[in-house]
Amino acid sequence: MSMRREAFLAHVQERGQYATRDDAERVARVVLALLGAHLIGTVRAELAARLPETYALILLNPLQAAEPLSPERFVRATAAWIEGATEKTALWDIGAVLSTVAAAAGDGLTHEILLQLPPGYDLLFGHPHPT
Template identity: 75%
Template sequence: MRSGAFLARVQERGEYPTVQEADRAARVVLALLGAHVVGEERAELAARLPETYALILLNPLQAAEPLDEDRFVRATAAWIEGATEQTARWDVSAVLSVAAEEAGEDLLRRVLLQLPPGYDVLFGHPEPD
């Protein structure tokens, strides 16, 4: 996938007025996600993203411990200037739902197995109760 197409989808999904805002959200969210997804799944997901974003996923911010979905959203808000938890949740969902589409069902399922409960909603694929 080309970077422009990926960003256009993030921009549309997140309803960002500029591509720069979509890029900022994608960079932060993927850097945080990369700290939580490891091994073959991280490499496979990176291979399905544009090179710029693949490198961000493969060279993540360091996390001392796995963040549950609420803490992941708060961490995103801390990295995006002027973000609130509500806007950060929107940013996370915009980026991760596009990443989920690129991943496909099998890879997404394996990625979600590495993450604490609740991430399925962030990826736009809520599991039935």
């Protein structure tokens, strides 16, 4: 059963402490587009099935990554795509989105997702922590 769009965005907004739903929407799109480029096969399809349709489509038609990005480069890439972002704010944005993705995916699928990603991504899937 996929999470509804409003519930997904509310989750991201709450975790990221964004002022508006639009802010949550913007970061969700960027992070999912970058994530989708790193996932393949049934894992990507299963995750898409658990996300709201808007975000499932982004995940399934991702920005093409020439190579898997290390967590640090994923953060830099996210910062580059979000207007006015820094690496510190991008790290927060990623945590807000990916912790929501992990909640939607459940533990088993999140584990499978992490197996497809370079080492260190488990930290990005945690809740954002104020620094």
